[in-house]
Amino acid sequence: MVVFFTDSRMDGGSRGQSDLGSINGRPIAHPEYLDAWNEVRLAQYLYTGKWPANDEASSRRLESETISRVFLTQKMKEMDVKASDKAVALMIQEQLRDYPYASLEKEILQPNGLGIADYERFVRNEAGIRQLIAAASVSSRLVVPSEAESLWRKENQEVSTQVAAFWTSNYIDKVVITNGAIGSFFTNRMGFYRLPERQTLSYIEFSASNYLADADKKLSTLTNLNDIVSEY
Numbered sequence: 001m002v003v004f005f006t007d008s009r010m011d012g013g014s015r016g017q018s019d020l021g022s023i024n025g026r027p028i029a030h031p032e033y034l035d036a037w038n039e040v041r042l043a044q045y046l047y048t049g050k051w052p053a054n055d056e057a058s059s060r061r062l063e064s065e066t067i068s069r070v071f072l073t074q075k076m077k078e079m080d081v082k083a084s085d086k087a088v089a090l091m092i093q094e095q096l097r098d099y100p101y102a103s104l105e106k107e108i109l110q111p112n113g114l115g116i117a118d119y120e121r122f123v124r125n126e127a128g129i130r131q132l133i134a135a136a137s138v139s140s141r142l143v144v145p146s147e148a149e150s151l152w153r154k155e156n157q158e159v160s161t162q163v164a165a166f167w168t169s170n171y172i173d174k175v176v177i178t179n180g181a182i183g184s185f186f187t188n189r190m191g192f193y194r195l196p197e198r199q200t201l202s203y204i205e206f207s208a209s210n211y212l213a214d215a216d217k218k219l220s221t222l223t224n225l226n227d228i229v230s231e232y
Contacts, residue, residue: 020033021067023067023070023071023074028067028070032070032073033066033070035118035121036066036067036069036070036073037062037066038113038114038118038122039069039118039121039122039125039126040052040062040065040066040069041062041112041114042114042118042119042122043122043126045108045112046095051112069125069129072129072132073125073128073129075132076125076128076129076132079132079135081128081131081132081135082128083124083125083127083128083130083131084127087127087130087131088123088124088127091123091126091127092123095123104116104119105119
């Protein structure tokens with residue numbers, strides 16, 4: 001938790017060491033506060049193009065952001081978050097773009113009471129704070145009540161189960177396979193393979209050979225049989 005009192009205006013070095021407040025019960029050291037104060041000023045210039053104003057409201061906002069930055073830098077140390085040189089270099093490129101690095105101190109930093117060491121410390125802490133926020137953040141999405149209930153049941157509902165284990169490998173050496181055993185097995189299970197009756201056919205047989213003699217007799221009386229066949 002952060003405990004902080006803002007009883008007077010802030011100019012970076014004018015506040016006494018006894019009124020800097022405390023974080024988690026530990027008093028904030030004056031050098032630590034001053035570094036964070038300079039970093040907040042520099043951050044405002046880099047992100048807005050303007051240095052903090054000297055009015056009361058700007059001073060109080062600067063004090064509040066300074067305390068927040070002290071808290072974040074302390075949390076970085078607790079969690080051992082350290083920005084890599086590559087991350088620092090990418091952030092410098094992102095901030096300065098085509099502006100010459102060699103002119104930064106003389107043209108921008110020194111006229112505002114800062115040095116190149118203040119900028120390098122700011123960039124390294126800024127990259128570390130980004131990593132800290134990324135590590136502490138949790139992605140989320142809005143869900144409807146039914147989805148939330150389903151998820152809650154999945155994670156919290158108790159389920160009772162029973163397991164029956166059969167170790168077949170313990171009995172393989174006791175199985176004796178013979179042709180007779182295989183035949184008996186399938187003979188006893190013939191009922192499972194027999195197809196049921198699907199259609200029944202009933203018929204009466206009429207022997208055609210009983211009428212062949214009558215047919216020959218009738219055909220012999222036809223003198224024009226060839227004509228009849230040809231007609232058909």
